[in-house]
Amino acid sequence: MTVATTPAGPAPTVPSSAAPATDADARLTARALLVKQVRAEAADVVSITLTDPDGAELPEWQPGAHLDLTLPSGRIRQYSLCGDPADRRSYTVAVLREVSGRGGSVELHDTALVGRTLDVRGPRNHFELRPAPSYVFLAGGIGITPILAMVRQVAREGGSWRLLYGGRDCRHMAFVDELLALGAAPGQILPQDVHGLLDLAGAVAQAPSDAVVYACGPEGLLRAAEEACERTGHTLCLERFGSQAPKEGSVAQEIGTGEQFEVELRRTGVTLVVPPDRTLLSVVLDVAPSVPYSCEEGYCGTCETKVLEGVADHRDDIFTPEERARGATMMICVGRSKSPRLVLDL
Structure with missing residues (x-):
């Protein structure tokens, strides 16, 4: 899953809240x-x-x-x-x-x-609910899962929130009864076969200027949320279930390329060379095949690994700028090293 926090337009940058x-x-x-x-x-x-x-x-x-x-x-x-x-x-x-x-x-x-x-x-948690005066929650399909927990907490605390939840039809929309019990209005739960596509632009435009928008769902919904927040300046926090299509010339197009460097696996007791044409993960798997991984594209977070020494070159779609600067962990499926030597807790 991909998580991004986007301060659109003049909206303030949201500080990182990742675990130390x-x-x-x-x-x-x-x-x-x-x-x-x-x-x-x-x-x-x-x-x-x-x-x-x-x-x-x-x-x-x-x-x-x-x-x-x-x-x-x-x-x-x-x-x-x-x-x-x-x-x-x-x-x-x-x-x-x-x-x-x-x-x-x-x-x-x-x-x-x-x-x-x-x-x-x-x-x-790279998609944490941060304190805000009010919230707009946008969910599509199974994207309701993290949003449900957020709505539950904000409702319990008496906060201000609005929800837009869409799905292809009522039969495929989970947790509707729970959302209604938490205070969601029937007009905020909108199956596509009855109401068409969600009016995300309208929902964001009507939100208070200091509201934070949280979105999770299919790519079309997320792109629409990004466009809406770019127009209004609202801060957007979103979670994707896959990697974004890389932009021309972006780091994402360079996975598996870069300078050669050494990596020490501290607990395994070996030092390896990562050549320019191989990923860090593939080299690690040669000697530590039980290391967990899944997507190999930098969006799911399964391969997150502690960095003990060195400076990681983060190429994932998950970390915020603050998390990248902290450098405590990295996604080894796409990440590389900015320093000649990297030491990992593996």
Whole structure:
């Protein structure tokens, strides 16, 4: 998943709220959790509830956080937490069945999961709900999952918010009852077969100038949200489920290219050379094949790794400028090194 915070026009830059380096071990360490429940939430959408096998409390999380799930096949996929952060005994994610996807969602839908344990990493949060005078939440399809947790928190705190939630039809829109119970108006839940495309431009234009816009959903919705916020100057925080098409001459077009450098894997006890025509991840996998990864395009965050020494060359679509400057971790599937030598906690 890709996360971006875009101060459009004159809007202020949003400060980073990523966990400090001292928390990286907890965020990147896997734990085995028990699948307690799988429930249908809409057509082709199920929620999965996970608990500690011994009933212990789980690490706390905030709206916008996600988990990395290792599926029975060994695939690693990322899913936003959509439950209640106040519930320290369970995590809940929701999964859309995508027949034309990479296979993870179909596996979760078709596998008998209740009673099994899955390895889970996280929660990790690069899409955190930041304090603001008011909010506009824009969601399309399964993009409602992180937005639901945000609406729940803002409603609980008595904050000001407006929601626009679209889907192809009512049958495919999950969590509608929960949103209505939280105070969403029926006119904010708009299936496309009845109402057409969401009027994102109108919703953003009508928002107070100091409102922060959060958006999650398909690429068309996100591009429309970006255009709307560029016109009005609203700050936009968004989360993508895939990488953006690289712009001509951008760093994203140069993945796997760059200067040669050395990488030391501190825990493995080896030093490797990363040539210009290979990715850092591919070189690491030669000696540490169990290192987790998934998208290999810098948008999912699975390969996030602690940087112990050196200066990372960040080429992902996830980190904010502040997180890049801090350099505590990096995405090794696309990242390289600005220094001749890089030391990783692997």
